[in-house]
Amino acid sequence: xxxxxxxxxxxxxxxxxxxxxxxxxxxxxxxxxxxxxxxxxxxxxxxxxxxxxxxxxxxxxxxxxxxxxxxxxxxxxxxxxxxxxxxxxxxxxxxxxxxxxxxxxxxxxxxxxxxxxxxxxxxxxxxxx
Amino acid sequence: xxxxxxxxxxxxxxxxxxxxxxxxxxxxxxxxxxxxxxxxxxxxxxxxxxxxxxxxxxxxxxxxxxxxxxxxxxxxxxxxxxxxxxxxxxxxxxxxxxxxxxxxxxxxxxxxxxxxxxxxxxxxxxxxxxxxxxxxxxxxxxxxxxxxxxxxxxxxxxxxxxxxxxxxxxxxxxxxxxxxxxxxxxxxxxxxxxxxxxxxxxxxxxxxxxxxxxxxxxxxxxxxxxxxxxxxxxxxxxxxxxxxxxxxxxxxxxxxxxxxxxxxxxxxxxxxxxxxxxxxxxxxxxxxx
Numbered sequence: 454x455x456x457x458x459x460x461x462x463x464x465x466x467x468x469x470x471x472x473x474x475x476x477x478x479x480x481x482x483x484x485x486x487x488x489x490x491x492x493x494x495x496x497x498x499x500x501x502x503x504x505x506x507x508x509x510x511x512x513x514x515x516x517x518x519x520x521x522x523x524x525x526x527x528x529x530x531x532x533x534x535x536x537x538x539x540x541x542x543x544x545x546x547x548x549x550x551x552x553x554x555x556x557x558x559x560x561x562x563x564x565x566x567x568x569x570x571x572x573x574x575x576x577x578x579x580x581x582x
Numbered sequence: 583x584x585x586x587x588x589x590x591x592x593x594x595x596x597x598x599x600x601x602x603x604x605x606x607x608x609x610x611x612x613x614x615x616x617x618x619x620x621x622x623x624x625x626x627x628x629x630x631x632x633x634x635x636x637x638x639x640x641x642x643x644x645x646x647x648x649x650x651x652x653x654x655x656x657x658x659x660x661x662x663x664x665x666x667x668x669x670x671x672x673x674x675x676x677x678x679x680x681x682x683x684x685x686x687x688x689x690x691x692x693x694x695x696x697x698x699x700x701x702x703x704x705x706x707x708x709x710x711x712x713x714x715x716x717x718x719x720x721x722x723x724x725x726x727x728x729x730x731x732x733x734x735x736x737x738x739x740x741x742x743x744x745x746x747x748x749x750x751x752x753x754x755x756x757x758x759x760x761x762x763x764x765x766x767x768x769x770x771x772x773x774x775x776x777x778x779x780x781x782x783x784x785x786x787x788x789x790x791x792x793x794x795x796x797x798x799x800x801x802x803x804x805x806x807x808x809x810x811x812x813x814x815x816x817x818x819x820x821x822x823x824x825x826x827x828x829x830x831x832x833x834x835x836x837x838x839x840x841x842x843x844x845x846x847x848x849x850x851x852x853x854x855x856x857x858x859x860x861x862x863x864x865x866x867x868x869x870x871x
Contacts (some may be wrong), residue, residue, distance in 0.1 A: 574779055
């Protein structure tokens with residue numbers, strides 16, 4: 454039992470190292486190190502509210518993809534009753550015109566790499582590198 | 583003190599349980615505060631433009647397509663419209679509509695006395711959008727399917743896993759595999775962007791003609807048909823329309839002319855038809871564009 458102290462210290466060091474991604478992000482400058490995202494150029498509102506989009510935009514886009522590609526539907530009614538064309542480049546990117554300062558910045562921070570732009574063409578005006 | 587095996591197993595079990603209860607808590611960060619949100623349920627009406635036809639079909643007038651300019655305009659328009667990569671290596675080419683010697687297009691119709699000029703006459707070929715498509719039967723992910731509304735054999739690039747079963751199944755060789763990163767071979771404008779808004783493909787997927795489903799949706803004819811009509815002498819080289827509509831141009835042409843389809847005996851039910859010329863001028867040489 455004489456090693457208890459040393460084991461405790463070792464475990465402590467291990468936890469600090471293992472939690473590096475968490476505390477380094479929290480310690481980074483800015484509000485808990487979160488990326489500054491470029492605002493939509495159109496203030497009239499997104500297809501759904503911000504909280505929903507933040508949490509579920511990928512599911513929403515997957516649903517749009519299935520509806521457009523497989524079922525041949527193009528129009529979508531939001532929960533507020535407004536009609537939208539289901540189009541990543543036509544609808545989303547019309548407001549979030551700079552994919553680099555919106556999609557990429559947050560995806561990089563979150564460590565996810567969706568493959569959208571390996572096929573879809575970023576509309577004219579702004580673009581990724 | 584030595585720990586008994588019993589005590590060790592107890593602690594191990596307890597630790598595992600604690601981990602099981604603890605891990606989900608890690609997910610409950612500020613980023614997931616809205617994770618209770620669900621997709622709004624909405625009834626989606628079918629797009630009326632898609633169901634404008636029951637089975638699209640195309641008639642190729644081979645004689646009018648003997649002109650190099652017509653074939654070139656057709657192929658360029660399609661490949662430009664869909665950002666098709668232009669890879670020179672014949673082993674790795676990607677084509678949606680291209681030119682083949684007649685003896686390859688109609689292998690059962692040439693014989694010992696068919697002259698070389700006829701064998702080598704250039705014929706435009708593309709996906710036949712079969713009534714009974716073998717590619718659809720073999721696709722393990724349903725990435726290609728026969729669209730019920732208008733009979734187009736569609737591709738879902740998001741689902742294609744690149745197994746190439748469809749390429750083995752298609753008796754017309756109408757499908758191309760992306761062996762390389764297609765973006766490197768797509769025509770680009772001055773800013774380095776692809777010339778068309780149409781999504782490019784990625785390495786490792788199969789692609790082919792879709793009868794310009796994206797243009798049909800907004801009421802435009804396929805790019806190849808439009809391009810042929812814009813070339814002097816190419817007017818009517820390609821006729822497109824609904825095969826189930828007796829008054830459509832396609833149906834009328836099929837009634838009035840002698841037309842052929844490729845390898846009908848296989849039972850695939852091709853929906854691209856050919857009007858063959860009475861004779862081939864010797865000038866129309868073997869074309870390998």
